Amino acid sequence: MSKPKFQTPTGMHDILPQDQVYYEKIQEVLKKVFSFYDFEKIDTPILEDANLFVRSVGENTDIVEKEMFTLRTKGKDFLALRPEGTASAMRAYIEHGFVSLPQPVRLWYYGPFFRYERPQAGRYRQFNQFGIEIIGEKDPIIDVQSILVMYSILHDLGLKNLMVKINSIGDDDCRSLYRKALVKYLREKKSTLCSDCQRRMKVNPLRVLDCKNEKCQETLSSAPQSVDYLCDECKKHLKDVLEYLDELKVPYCLDSRLVRGLDYYTRTVFEIISTRESENMGDALAGGGRYDNLSKMLGGGEAPACGAAAGVERIVSEMREIKAKVNFPSVPEIFFAQIGPLAKKKSLPILEDLRKAGIKVGEAFGKDALKAQLGKASRLGAKVVLILGQREALNNMILVRNMQTAKQVEVSQEDIIKEVKNILKEK
Ligand code: HAM
Numbered sequence: 001m002s003k004p005k006f007q008t009p010t011g012m013h014d015i016l017p018q019d020q021v022y023y024e025k026i027q028e029v030l031k032k033v034f035s036f037y038d039f040e041k042i043d044t045p046i047l048e049d050a051n052l053f054v055r056s057v058g059e060n061t062d063i064v065e066k067e068m069f070t071l072r073t074k075g076k077d078f079l080a081l082r083p084e085g086t087a088s089a090m091r092a093y094i095e096h097g098f099v100s101l102p103q104p105v106r107l108w109y110y111g112p113f114f115r116y117e118r119p120q121a122g123r124y125r126q127f128n129q130f131g132i133e134i135i136g137e138k139d140p141i142i143d144v145q146s147i148l149v150m151y152s153i154l155h156d157l158g159l160k161n162l163m164v165k166i167n168s169i170g171d172d173d174c175r176s177l178y179r180k181a182l183v184k185y186l187r188e189k190k191s192t193l194c195s196d197c198q199r200r201m202k203v204n205p206l207r208v209l210d211c212k213n214e215k216c217q218e219t220l221s222s223a224p225q226s227v228d229y230l231c232d233e234c235k236k237h238l239k240d241v242l243e244y245l246d247e248l249k250v251p252y253c254l255d256s257r258l259v260r261g262l263d264y265y266t267r268t269v270f271e272i273i274s275t276r277e278s279e280n281m282g283d284a285l286a287g288g289g290r291y292d293n294l295s296k297m298l299g300g301g302e303a304p305a306c307g308a309a310a311g312v313e314r315i316v317s318e319m320r321e322i323k324a325k326v327n328f329p330s331v332p333e334i335f336f337a338q339i340g341p342l343a344k345k346k347s348l349p350i351l352e353d354l355r356k357a358g359i360k361v362g363e364a365f366g367k368d369a370l371k372a373q374l375g376k377a378s379r380l381g382a383k384v385v386l387i388l389g390q391r392e393a394l395n396n397m398i399l400v401r402n403m404q405t406a407k408q409v410e411v412s413q414e415d416i417i418k419e420v421k422n423i424l425k426e427k
Helices: 017-036 050-056 062-066 086-095 140-156 172-188 195-203 205-210 214-220 232-247 312-321 341-356 370-380 390-395 413-426
Strands: 047-049 070-072 078-081 105-114 126-135 162-168 252-254 266-274 284-290 305-311 334-338 361-363 384-388 397-402 408-412
Touching (some): 017 105, 017 140, 047 086, 050 078, 126 312, 140 232, 140 266, 140 284, 172 195, 205 214, 334 341, 341 390, 341 413, 361 370, 384 390, 397 413, 408 413
Parallel strands (some): 162 252, 334 384
Antiparallel strands (some): 105 126, 126 305, 266 284, 284 305
């Protein structure tokens, strides 16, 4: 077969009807968990002022440097397709004066995000994320609640072998000390680093720690670690977070190299990964952390916060791999067949009555021959077939055929619902 002329843009994909069950299952679990933890939903625009992300995610991050889809409107506004949700949530918190609400404000969101990445397994240019942001509280228990909420969702979706990786990158002061120590170390090892890292070392040295290049990884194995540069308050914050985690049955490990690719983080950063051997092993299903300075970075007041987001496509791929339980759509137990033009004309109102009574009905209105219609009924495994012929249509009657007993009765159209309900009850 030759390639169709038009295909989805590179790195973007259709979510086909047969895959919708996974996405529906995720939405179902999200609603339950978020309602329990008292999160409120927020929807923000898909396009935002591009500078919102430059300011918050950071000018020298991969997301802003390489991955933003930007456009200039006719009115000369410089907009970006949102690459992530935290900046938008904080923008909304400031813009709508959420600071005057009881704190913390707990928000959740779900929707499409865009990053111009090199397409590969688990990495799309358009993907769906759900996320949470708890804004207005600095207590370390909030960090653990963010982890727990994300972990519980993944667990309730049936995912196993989950591991939380956690680290602290400190506040501005301790991070600046750490950055200096890291740069000193990297300078000494400069010749062993890839060209990308040699550049990153100057503009955003913490990003070097994210490099996947094997030689760089080797060099980084003895690099200074951020936890050794934490001030007393940041140390205490991390200690509290770990103690709360110990109380939970959430498997976690300290990962001194985890810094995350966004500039707004302070103190706690974390990711949840699947440890199951797979093609995408190690790719995070969810990631997040604390961002106590973001509000001020965007012109708001003091609003310490923490949150996380998860990639829906990565979760779906994991659910598929482990054959997670999902509810396949129910098939109709009742089938409606019609013979002749008058019967066809009267069919739609009868079907509407059945729908209003909550009875799911299959049909094949495009086919006129009874044989073809009954063929579809048996493919669907219908237990009851309602047959409206010319004679029944004239007499306001209908034939009700029980496919299991092959018994057929004629009932008044007024009694269809009662009759069908009785047969369904009998089974
Ligand atoms: P992030 O780690 O950049 O964090 O993204 C969160 C999750 O989105 C990742 O763990 C991954 O599952 C998914 N994801 C990211 N990029 C892609 C992609 N190109 N294709 C498929 N999935 C992807 C954030 O976005 C932060 N805003 C999270 C946060 C919320 N931090 C605090 N609050």
